[in-house]
Amino acid sequence: MAALLKQSARLGLSGRHGQVFCRLPWALSFQRYMFNANKKILVEMDKSTGVALMKMANPPVNLLNLETLTEFAISMEKLELDKDCKGLILTSSLSKVFTAGLDIMEMCGKSPEHVTEFWRAVQEMWLKLYGSNLVTIAAINGFSPGAGCLMALACDYRIMADNVKYSIGLNETQLGIVAPFWLVTRELRPSLFS
Numbered sequence: 001m002a003a004l005l006k007q008s009a010r011l012g013l014s015g016r017h018g019q020v021f022c023r024l025p026w027a028l029s030f031q032r033y034m035f036n037a038n039k040k041i042l043v044e045m046d047k048s049t050g051v052a053l054m055k056m057a058n059p060p061v062n063l064l065n066l067e068t069l070t071e072f073a074i075s076m077e078k079l080e081l082d083k084d085c086k087g088l089i090l091t092s093s094l095s096k097v098f099t100a101g102l103d104i105m106e107m108c109g110k111s112p113e114h115v116t117e118f119w120r121a122v123q124e125m126w127l128k129l130y131g132s133n134l135v136t137i138a139a140i141n142g143f144s145p146g147a148g149c150l151m152a153l154a155c156d157y158r159i160m161a162d163n164v165k166y167s168i169g170l171n172e173t174q175l176g177i178v179a180p181f182w183l184v185t186r187e188l189r190p191s192l193f194s
């Protein structure tokens with residue numbers, strides 16, 4: 001675990017986010033491989049350490065829209081299937097924002113079907129992180145409101161950049177967004193699930 005934390009700090013500072021993409025079977029023969037689907041989620045897996053670095057890369061503020069959430073879920077599935085992958089560091093490729101949380105426009109003026117699909121993707125994101133077999137670390141290198149905080153909470157460990165300007169918290173109630181029932185019951189009433 002100490003090694004993972006050191007790795008997290010080192011990777012968070014060095015900020016490698018090259019745009020070299022390759023398919024898994026071919027890449028698996030190398031010590032280090034990278035993949036992403038649509039460049040919103042960059043993944044760099046270091047087979048020598050077993051640690052994957054996942055960077056959200058959706059400027060300007062890493063909004064979590066349906067596309068990004070879907071890509072996130074696919075990336076998590078790929079890592080879970082990699083037997084060499086033991087740990088995951090989740091961070092941002094941006095300089096001052098981890099993620100601004102859910103894209104409010106995904107909930108505004110959309111059809112009930114779209115909103116349902118969107119919230120299903122939010123739930124999937126949480127399940128993938130919270131239920132992951134990997135050791136998960138959120139390296140929070142910037143602002144992290146709403147679902148950014150949720151992502152961090154779903155990880156096993158959290159490290160936040162030491163900068164008084166950055167904030168993290170569940171501010172969505174100020175926007176009139178209520179935390180979904182599946183999240184509240186599991187996070188706040190764990191006895192129901194034990």
Ligand SMILES: CCCCCCCCC/C=C/C(=O)SCCNC(=O)CCNC(=O)[C@H](O)C(C)(C)COP(=O)(O)OP(=O)(O)OC[C@H]1O[C@@H](n2cnc3c(N)ncnc32)[C@H](O)[C@@H]1OP(=O)(O)O
Pocket residue numbers: 060061063097099100101102103104105143145146147148150153170171172175177178179180183184187188
């Ligand atoms: C127990 C567990 C229970 C857990 C219960 C958890 C339930 C989960 C429910 C989660 C709900 C949410 O996440 S709700 C979302 C919560 N997030 C927020 O409130 C984010 C508010 N945003 C910010 O504070 C700022 O944007 C911040 C991140 C600090 C970055 O500031 P900057 O000055 O760098 O950038 P800005 O100019 O503000 O933003 C750039 C552009 O992005 C837009 N933008 C910013 N945030 C946006 C957003 N969320 N949705 C849509 N658009 C957004 C802005 O309008 C700008 O658009 P243009 O003007 O067009 O360029």
